[in-house]
Amino acid sequence: MRIGFATESDYxxxxxxxxxILENLILTKIKANEIYIVRNEQGFNVGLMRYGYFWDNxxxxxxxxxEEQYRGKGIGKQLVQLWEQDMRRKGFKFVMTSTRSDEDSQHFYRKLGYRDVGCLLLETQPLEVILIKALD
Structure with missing residues (x-):
């Protein structure tokens, strides 16, 4: 697997x-290198990760x-760890994410060292769990 920044051809x-995400923001995120793409050995896209900034900092x-057939093979873990390394190199001390309380991804993040720091409750959705990880 190869992980790199998305290009316009990945739109x-x-x-x-x-x-x-709003469709008209995708190219902006691509140009800002805020979307990673995972490609298999044949060069086909098999995953992506998009980030932004909470409180702009x-x-x-x-x-x-x-992609379904690539799940459970450690690709997501590699992707998150690469992103964390990139954020550490940029001088950030923490990274954050969130997941709904009815999604299994909360366990994935906790295994990677993320810890619960709060939640958001909207009237029409399950509880949104906010997670943070210190970058040592």
């Missing part, structure tokens, strides 16, 4: 899988997506 792949992982 359609991202648009088809990331339903949590703390990296916040907004989305991680791995």
């Amino acid at each position: 359609e792949y991202i648009k088809a899988r990331d339903k949590h 703390t990296p916040f992982m907004n989305l991680i997506w791995i």
Whole structure:
């Protein structure tokens, strides 16, 4: 597997899988190197990760997506660890993410050293768990 920053040629792949971003922001995120793409040995996209900034000063992982047949193989872990390394190199001390309380991904993040620091309760959705990790 190869992990790198998304390029404009990845636009359609991202648009088809990331339903949590406005379409007109995808290219902006690509140009800012805020979307990673995972490619298999044949060069086909098999996953992505998108981040932004919480309070404009703390990296916040907004989305991680791995194609079904590639899940459970450690790719997500590699992707998160690469992002954390990049954020550490940029001088950040913490990274954040969130997940719904009814999603198994909360356990994935905790195994990677993220800890619960709060939650958000919206009227029409399950509890959103906020997680943080110190970058040593």
